[in-house]
Structures are given as C-alpha cells and as structure tokens.
Amino acid sequence: MKNRVCEYGTLAMLQRIFDKLDEEERTWLDATLKEKEAPPSGDFVTIAQIVEKYGITRQAVMKAIRHDWIAAIRRDGKWYIPTDLAEERWGNK
Numbered sequence: 001m002k003n004r005v006c007e008y009g010t011l012a013m014l015q016r017i018f019d020k021l022d023e024e025e026r027t028w029l030d031a032t033l034k035e036k037e038a039p040p041s042g043d044f045v046t047i048a049q050i051v052e053k054y055g056i057t058r059q060a061v062m063k064a065i066r067h068d069w070i071a072a073i074r075r076d077g078k079w080y081i082p083t084d085l086a087e088e089r090w091g092n093k
Helices: 002-020 023-037 047-054 058-066 083-090
Strands: 044-046 073-075 078-082
Touching: 044 047, 044 083, 047 058, 047 078, 047 083, 058 078, 078 083
Parallel strands: none
Antiparallel strands: 044 078, 073 078
C-alpha cells in the first residue's frame, strides 16, 4: 500500500506542475513526448530483425544492450539498434 500512496503523491505533484505550464510549454511537452514514442529516424533495426538476419537469440541481443556492448534506443516499447553497429557486431560471424 505504501507504494500506491507514493505513486498517487507523485502523480498529484506532476499534475500540479502540468497545470502551471502555459500553452507554449504544454505544446513543447506534448511534442517532446510524441517524439520519444516514435521510432528514431535513420538506419535502425529492431531486435526481431537482428534475430532473423543474423540467426542469434533475442536473449543475446538483450544481453548486449544491458551490458552496454552495443548502443540502443528504446522507443514505444521497442529497442532500436543502429544498423551499422548491428552489422559490425553480428554480421561477421
């Protein structure tokens, strides 16, 4: 129950902050949040594409991400890895 109280307190605090924003700041915040949800621009591959292309396991890709052995961006619940880095790491095997 303690965590729920903390969550609600945090949400209330965020709502008070949001309520104080002017229209320009709200527009900027909305655009920033939408940008964070969209896939990154450029040449990126997903974990599923790496698994299919290079024949390695999803766990192997996740381990590389977790240990910072490869750069990755998480957007909208998916990991995106620069194509050239994926090729460099798994393409020569």
